[in-house]
Amino acid sequence: MTPIIVAVTGGSASGKSTYADALRRLLDPLEVRLIAEDEYYGDHADEPGFDPLRFNFDDVTAHDHALLSDHIQRLKAGETVEAPHYDFVTHRRLEQTRTVKPADVIIVEGIHVLADPALRDLYDLSIYVDAPADIRLARRLLRDVRERGRSVESVVTQYLRTVRPMHLAHTAPGIETADLVVVNDAAAASPELEALSPSFDKLAAPAAVRIKALMEARD
Numbered sequence: 001m002t003p004i005i006v007a008v009t010g011g012s013a014s015g016k017s018t019y020a021d022a023l024r025r026l027l028d029p030l031e032v033r034l035i036a037e038d039e040y041y042g043d044h045a046d047e048p049g050f051d052p053l054r055f056n057f058d059d060v061t062a063h064d065h066a067l068l069s070d071h072i073q074r075l076k077a078g079e080t081v082e083a084p085h086y087d088f089v090t091h092r093r094l095e096q097t098r099t100v101k102p103a104d105v106i107i108v109e110g111i112h113v114l115a116d117p118a119l120r121d122l123y124d125l126s127i128y129v130d131a132p133a134d135i136r137l138a139r140r141l142l143r144d145v146r147e148r149g150r151s152v153e154s155v156v157t158q159y160l161r162t163v164r165p166m167h168l169a170h171t172a173p174g175i176e177t178a179d180l181v182v183v184n185d186a187a188a189a190s191p192e193l194e195a196l197s198p199s200f201d202k203l204a205a206p207a208a209v210r211i212k213a214l215m216e217a218r219d
Contacts, residue, residue: 002076003102004214005122006207008109009174010129011167012058013139015184015200019129020109022200026208030215031103033075037110039084039098040068045091052091053154058111058166065116068108071100072122078102088148105211111167114174124214127207128178132185133164180207 008023010016017036024032041057042064044050056062064084071081082097113119114126137159144150175181182203 001104001218002078004105004124004211004218005072005076006105006107006211007113007119007123007126008107008129009111009114009127009171009178010184011131011133011136011171012111012163013136013143014129014131015139016109016129018200019127019182019184019204020107022204023107023207023211024105026201026204027105027211030105030212032105032107033100033103035068035071035083035100035106035108037063037068037108037113038088039086040064040110041086041091041093043093050091053158055091056162056166057158058162058170060112060115060170063110063112065112065119069116069118069122072106072108072119075100075102075106076122104215111171114177115170120177125180125207125210126174126178127180127182128175129182129184130175135185180210182207 006023008016008020010019020034024034040063042062044055044062045052067084071083074081080099080101083100085094085096085098086092087094108119108123114128120126140159140163141152141155144155145152184203
């Protein structure tokens with residue numbers, strides 16, 4: 001059976017990854033694969049004059065959408081693909097890859113997965129996770145400092161220089177084309193901020209129902 005391809009998008013640190021994982025759990029016992037657009041950043045560190053503090057990682061062209069599109073199409077055709085691994089500290093694509101096999105449902109998650117018309121044509125269902133800018137900035141700040149070795153100043157500078165304007169230009173318009181909009185006005189910033197943690201299972205439940213209906217319609 002041809003897999004159901006689901007896109008999950010939203011602003012940086014909107015909670016879309018957590019939402020996608022909750023959706024995967026709710027779809028059990030269906031076989032589900034998660035593909036993160038973040039792993040498909042281009043290998044820009046080898047480019048002449050590359051400066052990670054000035055490079056626009058939030059522009060659509062920063063991602064290798066040609067490779068991502070090829071992998072989605074191959075998975076739809078029942079083929080296995082080798083997904084890349086990206087190192088956010090060195091800004092390089094690692095030599096090792098991740099084997100992704102076909103499944104009942106493929107969830108593709110990332111900030112630009114609805115910004116590319118060629119990618120949009122591949123989805124059976126698209127979901128936009130809508131979270132306020134202040135929540136997204138708080139979560140991004142904590143994540144990048146703890147997990148990616150960034151300084152607070154560099155995270156805020158990047159947010160103001162590229163993240164915010166690129167969100168408005170490329171990601172936010174996805175709310176108009178998405179099949180389903182999920183309002184996440186208290187996305188969890190960290191385990192210490194449990195007051196900001198909604199039930200992602202509850203948020204993902206409507207999408208799980210729609211995906212199961214799509215599966216039944218294909219039987």
